[in-house]
Amino acid sequence: GAGVSQSPSNKVTEKGKDVELRCDPISGHTALYWYRQSLGQGLEFLIYFQGNSAPDKSGLPSDRFSAERTGGSVSTLTIQRTQQEDSAVYLCASSFPDRGREQFFGPGTRLTVL
């Protein structure tokens, strides 16, 4: 079946603009995760969804970051008033709902803030 898809694959924006990143998980995966990978920082967790609820938002770096999920499927990560330090690859992963299950990653969105 199809894997996790993300769009856009690349996004270049100007400092201060808002951006929306989209993730479409593997069919049947009710758990969805957002991570961020930047040079020198490794891969860091941002937020976790189970269905449409987000039990863990602990990794969101500031209140400029928000995410939602609708219909238990597609998720959108929104970054308001982007800053240069937001430049990174944003990765989405999905899994079955059980604790500790394997997570499969999408291709990522490379965000560049000028």
Place this chain on the structure above:
Amino acid sequence: QKEVEQNSGPLSVPEGAIASLNCTYSDRGSQSFFWYRQYSGKSPELIMFIYSNGDKEDGRFTAQLNKASQYVSLLIRDSQPSDSATYLCAVNGDYKLSFGAGTTVTVRA
């Protein structure tokens, strides 16, 4: 102390040799352990997962877990040039994954 630590690279091995990658973790409550392979410019690809103490083999890959020592490793046998990549150790104690910094492996022909 970082939650997940991997042996520093880069690691260079000749084609056909065994590549050995190590990872330690700090949270004793961790339940599941993963190895991801990441090619340059690509997203992480799951290659192995292990939940119980001992060894788990899948083709040329063997994962080893020792929960008492909080240690997990990955062996790549008969290394091929296509194995050249960064390998990420990931640990899951709840729902989110905690990643190590990665070890870059280069297999030289």
